[in-house]
Amino acid sequence: MQIVSKLRERRYQAILGAIIMAVIILAVKPEVLLEGIQRSSLYAVIALPMALILGIVGIINLAHGDFMMLGSYMAYWFAVKSGLDPLLAMIPAMLAFFLIGILTFYALIKPVLGSQELNQLLLTFGLGLVLEEAANLSFTSAPLKLSVPYVSASLTIGDLTFGTFEFVYVLAAMLVFYIISLFLKKTRIGRAARAVGQNPKGAKLVGIDVNKTYLIIFSLSIAIIGTIGVLFAMRHSVFPVMGAPYTMKSFCLIAMAGIGNITGILWYSALLGVSESIITAIPGAAGWADLVFFALIVGAILIRSYQQRVK
Amino acid sequence: MKIWKAFVIAALFLAAASLPFYTGTYLLHTIYIIMMYMSLAISWDMLLRAGQLSFGIAGLFGIGGYAATMLQVFTNINPLICILFGAIMAGLISLLIGLATLRLRGIYFAIITLAMAEIFRVIIRNLPDTWTGGAMGIVLNNAIFNGDVKQTYWLVFGILLITIVLSEVFNKSRIHFAITSIRNDEIVAMSSGIDIFKWLVVIFVITSTLQGLVGAAYTEIYGSVNPDANFSVHYSLLPLAMALLGGIRSTWGPVIGAIVLGLAGEYLKLLMPYGYLIIYGLIIILVILFLPDGIMGLIKKLTQKK
Numbered sequence: 001m002q003i004v005s006k007l008r009e010r011r012y013q014a015i016l017g018a019i020i021m022a023v024i025i026l027a028v029k030p031e032v033l034l035e036g037i038q039r040s041s042l043y044a045v046i047a048l049p050m051a052l053i054l055g056i057v058g059i060i061n062l063a064h065g066d067f068m069m070l071g072s073y074m075a076y077w078f079a080v081k082s083g084l085d086p087l088l089a090m091i092p093a094m095l096a097f098f099l100i101g102i103l104t105f106y107a108l109i110k111p112v113l114g115s116q117e118l119n120q121l122l123l124t125f126g127l128g129l130v131l132e133e134a135a136n137l138s139f140t141s142a143p144l145k146l147s148v149p150y151v152s153a154s155l156t157i158g159d160l161t162f163g164t165f166e167f168v169y170v171l172a173a174m175l176v177f178y179i180i181s182l183f184l185k186k187t188r189i190g191r192a193a194r195a196v197g198q199n200p201k202g203a204k205l206v207g208i209d210v211n212k213t214y215l216i217i218f219s220l221s222i223a224i225i226g227t228i229g230v231l232f233a234m235r236h237s238v239f240p241v242m243g244a245p246y247t248m249k250s251f252c253l254i255a256m257a258g259i260g261n262i263t264g265i266l267w268y269s270a271l272l273g274v275s276e277s278i279i280t281a282i283p284g285a286a287g288w289a290d291l292v293f294f295a296l297i298v299g300a301i302l303i304r305s306y307q308q309r310v311k
Numbered sequence: 312m313k314i315w316k317a318f319v320i321a322a323l324f325l326a327a328a329s330l331p332f333y334t335g336t337y338l339l340h341t342i343y344i345i346m347m348y349m350s351l352a353i354s355w356d357m358l359l360r361a362g363q364l365s366f367g368i369a370g371l372f373g374i375g376g377y378a379a380t381m382l383q384v385f386t387n388i389n390p391l392i393c394i395l396f397g398a399i400m401a402g403l404i405s406l407l408i409g410l411a412t413l414r415l416r417g418i419y420f421a422i423i424t425l426a427m428a429e430i431f432r433v434i435i436r437n438l439p440d441t442w443t444g445g446a447m448g449i450v451l452n453n454a455i456f457n458g459d460v461k462q463t464y465w466l467v468f469g470i471l472l473i474t475i476v477l478s479e480v481f482n483k484s485r486i487h488f489a490i491t492s493i494r495n496d497e498i499v500a501m502s503s504g505i506d507i508f509k510w511l512v513v514i515f516v517i518t519s520t521l522q523g524l525v526g527a528a529y530t531e532i533y534g535s536v537n538p539d540a541n542f543s544v545h546y547s548l549l550p551l552a553m554a555l556l557g558g559i560r561s562t563w564g565p566v567i568g569a570i571v572l573g574l575a576g577e578y579l580k581l582l583m584p585y586g587y588l589i590i591y592g593l594i595i596i597l598v599i600l601f602l603p604d605g606i607m608g609l610i611k612k613l614t615q616k617k
Contacts, residue, residue: 060418060422062425108596108600111600112599112600117364117416117417117418118359118362118364118417118421119599119603121364121418121421122364122551122555122595122599123595123596123599123600125366125425125595126592126593126594126595126596126599127592127596128592129544129548129588129589129591129592129595130589130592130593130596133586133588133589133592134589136585136586136589137585137586137589244429245429248422248425248426248429251422255419255422287433287436287437288433288437290429290430290433291430291433291434293426294426294430297422297423297426298411298412298423301411301412301415301419301423302411304415304419305412305414305415308414308415309414
């Protein structure tokens with residue numbers, strides 16, 4: 001119990017620190033904070049479905065970002081072929097990726113559910129690579145960019161200018177977070193999923209269909225990430241290896257928050273996103289921003305192994 | 312039985328060592344490239360035998376290459392010393408990473424190594440261009456041995472021999488029992504007084520040094536480095552697919568896998584000039600799903616049935 005209360009204290013300290021940091025940045029460079037929040041939301045919304053899979057199915061999906069990449073290509077293809085607003089691609093993407101999730105689960109995930117962690121990691125690594133190379137073969141490695149006029153809209157308040165479309169990511173992060181929380185707390189399947197996440201054998205004993213729960217959680221998460229891929233394609237370039245850094249950053253957030261801690265992901269993505277924005281804003285240091293997540297993950301691992309030793 | 316084994320190994324060794332006397336340049340070149348991947352595959356497998364999965368071969372390969380090339384540019388000393396320096400640098404960096412991450416469960420280590428190549432690439436890109444050549448990289452004035460294929464072959468063959476010997480020593484020595492007990496049951500290993508963490512770090516440093524050594528030799532042979540080519544996912548992926556296909560957790564599995572995939576790869580490259588990496592990805596998936604012990608396991612199964 002002591003350790004739990006200590007952890008709580010530390011979390012409160014982290015939150016307090018984040019608020020103080022935010023106030024300072026807001027006073028000095030408000031656009032950095034705004035940009036950081038938008039960036040954080042994107043990280044959070046990508047990490048949430050990965051955390052769901054890891055927390056309940058117990059598998060690290062190293063192909064996570066690559067599913068997002070597929071979603072982005074789908075949005076691009078949809079917009080070019082139909083001439084409609086790419087935002088509309090979200091609905092078919094959600095359905096398509098739910099199906100892709102079901103297929104992937106039965107073909108690849110289910111066979112390795114009981115086997116060693118190493119096999120699961122290697123398998124999803126191989127899957128990610130196959131997806132990347134398939135995209136490479138069918139679309140070449142050249143970046144594609146959608147031109148949607150309202151995406152580059154910006155708002156000026158006083159001498160502060162910021163992009164408005166990016167708030168879609170903030171909205172998406174909040175929406176996905178609440179949907180997942182409500183789903184896990186209020187619905188029958190969600191409660192079953194939490195039980196399976198905590199103790200698969202126990203859940204089986206009380207009559208929960210564990211495999212069905214895994215299937216639903218996995219497909220749902222893939223559906224979410226595929227749909228986010230559509231949103232991502234609206235603002236960013238689309239290319240085969242675009243997903244890989246997001247897989248890494250998502251894992252970084254999960255490692256910092258701890259497996260099963262969905263709320264923590266929001267806080268730590270704020271930390272990651274705002275730190276990256278600050279570093280990007282420093283002249284001449286922008287290139288180093290890509291190292292932030294690595295420093296954070298190594299820091300998280302060091303703290304964790306220190307805690308383990310103390311225990 | 313033992314005499315037979317020794318005889319076969321001696322014959323193989325002699326055949327491989329004398330290869331440059333009766334083969335052409337192209338074949339020799341193909342073979343030493345395969346031997347490089349073989350060394351990477353064996354060293355990767357050594358770490359796997361300790362229960363740790365690394366995706367970071369490309370990172371250490373690139374670090375070894377960069378360290379060797381930079382020393383070569385700054386001091387212009389004997390390339391062989393530069394290669395050694397590259398290996399040592401890869402070992403030192405892996406020591407730091409190992410000390411920081413190997414205390415926790417395998418997934419954290421695996422993900423850290425997955426990020427490694429990308430992180431090193433970012434660092435190299437951001438360091439002053441006068442040191443690293445920036446995005447363009449560095450081109451050396453001269454390749455090692457003035458590009459002589461025979462001597463290059465013997466260099467790579469030497470590295471491969473070191474790797475095989477180290478891997479076999481690992482399998483036969485006291486360390487091996489420690490490693491196996493780690494793999495089989497970490498708690499049993501811990502309660503029997505084996506310092507898991509220390510051994511894991513030692514093994515990680517040794518295998519990383521080997522990977523750095525191969526990377527350093529590679530750059531000295533080709534006479535150039537650049538951040539995209541030397542940290543390419545290629546160098547993580549190929550050895551991994553080779554070891555898996557041949558059969559993991561032995562020295563000879565990765566050897567067989569490297570020969571099969573290396574020769575097939577030469578053909579594949581001609582067949583599909585780009586995007587052929589998808590085949591390696593498919594091999595990884597299929598082997599994990601249907602052939603977890605690789606070709607070696609298949610051979611064992613077939614011979615046992617008789």
